[in-house]
Amino acid sequence: MADFFSSGGLWRDEVLVSVTLDPEERTTISNPEPYFCLVPRVSYFPLVLPEIERYFRALLPAGTTFDATKDLPWLEVQGQPLRWQHPVGCLYDLYTAGKADVSAPLPLVLHLRKFPTATIIPMHSPEAVRAEFMQMVKEATFLRDGNIKAVNSLVKEQTEQIIAAMTNRDYALFERLTEAFRGQEPLRFPIRVHLPGTTHVQLPILAAEMPAECTLGDVMARLLPTLFPSPAPAEGSPAVVAFGAALPLSTPVGWLLRRMAYPDQFLHLAVPQLPPGAPPCPTRPRCPPSSGPPPHRPPRRG
Amino acid sequence: MDQTAFRVQALQIIERWPEWRWIPEGYMQLRWTFAGKCQEAASGDVVDEDVHIVWSQSYRVPVLYMHLSHSDGASFTVEEAFDFVSRNQMASSSSLGDPWSFLTKTEHPVLGVPFLHVHPCRTPDLMALFAREGSAAPLFTWLSLVMSLIGVRVPGAVASAFVQEGPAANGRSEEGDDGLPPDELTFPAP
Numbered sequence: 028m029a030d031f032f033s034s035g036g037l038w039r040d041e042v043l044v045s046v047t048l049d050p051e052e053r054t055t056i057s058n059p060e061p062y063f064c065l066v067p068r069v070s071y072f073p074l075v076l077p078e079i080e081r082y083f084r085a086l087l088p089a090g091t092t093f094d095a096t097k098d099l100p101w102l103e104v105q106g107q108p109l110r111w112q113h114p115v116g117c118l119y120d121l122y123t124a125g126k127a128d129v130s131a132p133l134p135l136v137l138h139l140r141k142f143p144t145a146t147i148i149p150m151h152s153p154e155a156v157r158a159e160f161m162q163m164v165k166e167a168t169f170l171r172d173g174n175i176k177a178v179n180s181l182v183k184e185q186t187e188q189i190i191a192a193m194t195n196r197d198y199a200l201f202e203r204l205t206e207a208f209r210g211q212e213p214l215r216f217p218i219r220v221h222l223p224g225t226t227h228v229q230l231p232i233l234a235a236e237m238p239a240e241c242t243l244g245d246v247m248a249r250l251l252p253t254l255f256p257s258p259a260p261a262e263g264s265p266a267v268v269a270f271g272a273a274l275p276l277s278t279p280v281g282w283l284l285r286r287m288a289y290p291d292q293f294l295h296l297a298v299p300q301l302p303p304g305a306p307p308c309p310t311r312p313r314c315p316p317s318s319g320p321p322p323h324r325p326p327r328r329g
Numbered sequence: 330m331d332q333t334a335f336r337v338q339a340l341q342i343i344e345r346w347p348e349w350r351w352i353p354e355g356y357m358q359l360r361w362t363f364a365g366k367c368q369e370a371a372s373g374d375v376v377d378e379d380v381h382i383v384w385s386q387s388y389r390v391p392v393l394y395m396h397l398s399h400s401d402g403a404s405f406t407v408e409e410a411f412d413f414v415s416r417n418q419m420a421s422s423s424s425l426g427d428p429w430s431f432l433t434k435t436e437h438p439v440l441g442v443p444f445l446h447v448h449p450c451r452t453p454d455l456m457a458l459f460a461r462e463g464s465a466a467p468l469f470t471w472l473s474l475v476m477s478l479i480g481v482r483v484p485g486a487v488a489s490a491f492v493q494e495g496p497a498a499n500g501r502s503e504e505g506d507d508g509l510p511p512d513e514l515t516f517p518a519p
Contacts, residue, residue, distance in 0.1 A: 096406065112436070144404040148434045148443045158433065165450050166387050175450055215387075231386050 035198025041065040045132040068116025073150040099142040117295035167217035167292035244276030338468035356383040390452040394444040417480025
């Protein structure tokens with residue numbers, strides 16, 4: 028019997044995004060209309076960037092010039108460069124879940140200049156997205172199986188087919204092609220938790236060390252003990268969101284991994300709102316890039 | 330090797346190779362400036378090179394991360410970085426391929442900002458190889474290999490310390506196996 032999940036229902040889900048142009052570009056245009064688009068949750072923002080760019084570049088005055096090396100386009104969300112290597116769905120959950128109007132679009136800003144190389148990774152080609160996607164698949168496979176044989180045994184054509192199935196959102200084909208990635212019970216769970224304002228949190232959780240019917244609460248208590256002191260739901264424990272749904276902590280992890288993993292084989296979870304008073308990054312201190320004088324005696328170079 | 334062993338071996342290396350330091354968040358850092366021959370940008374450009382060795386929780390191996398910036402603070406583009414690395418890559422490791430095949434840009438796992446890294450997916454096999462060959466200090470063995478990929482020579486004194494000293498293991502010969510001078514290290518291809 029085909030249910031919503033096994034028929035690829037989540038893959039069909041799309042989110043509404045609105046894009047405005049960097050105010051610094053709006054010198055001679057009065058105020059261009061925002062660009063709205065529906066983006067699949069299982070896709071990646073760099074893949075919709077070209078259509079957004081085309082819309083706004085067409086509105087720029089003739090003769091606007093750009094520096095070919097520094098002025099690569101990028102997207103901003105809530106005042107920060109968008110970390111667009113993560114799937115659309117989990118970024119959307121991170122920045123919109125918990126807001127009063129859940130149907131409001133996610134507002135982004137398109138910048139055409141001064142790509143922030145110190146903050147985000149350039150991903151201006153489908154190849155860059157594919158490479159990142161396959162690295163995630165490898166990592167998920169390594170966590171599940173303890174090796175990446177299932178990925179390495181793919182011939183180039185199979186990899187191309189998998190990527191095409193992902194890009195075209197052909198859920199049935201993708202599942203068939205990637206069956207080998209979900210062969211046995213996982214050794215470790217490929218789960219990544221996204222928190223506001225920090226890098227994601229991901230620690231390999233050895234399935235053997237968890238209770239037999241491991242729940243989402245068990246996993247969150249293991250990954251983020253300061254936010255989830257116990258696996259049971261408690262007053263004030265933050266929502267854990269995937270595909271727009273706040274997941275009950277009693278949900279079995281095995282079920283989540285089978286039904287709500289993204290194409291990259293990871294279960295991406297968002298905790299969009301930290302309780303007041305929580306430290307900004309519950310498991311890792313946010314440290315600034317290391318500073319201080321370099322040693323005065325550099326190692327010998329070849 | 331697990332995370333504890335990583336820390337122990339890292340601190341042993343740092344003790345003998347003081348240009349490295351240990352960052353409390355759990356990784357080794359080497360940071361230095363290289364006044365060299367960066368001809369495209371500006372001759373005599375001073376390059377700030379930041380190299381981190383971070384333990385990968387997923388792959389359970391050490392991972393090399395590096396960041397290059399110009400004297401004005403601007404990060405190297407991927408092309409500039411590959412060019413820099415290939416010009417400095419040591420001849421002994423050229424068989425391991427050009428930087429395009431092993432360096433990719435990613436988010437630093439602790440700092441959350443872009444760094445180049447050597448993807449760890451092949452490292453577990455490499456570490457298993459070192460273990461089979463009875464390496465007494467697998468982290469140091471791995472480090473020497475990746476340092477040669479990016480053109481950083483292991484000081485002779487450090488290499489000798491690890492070849493001759495190091496925790497006793499498997500009755501391995503105390504000297505370098507192949508009679509090469511102590512500051513020249515070659516490794517099997519991964």
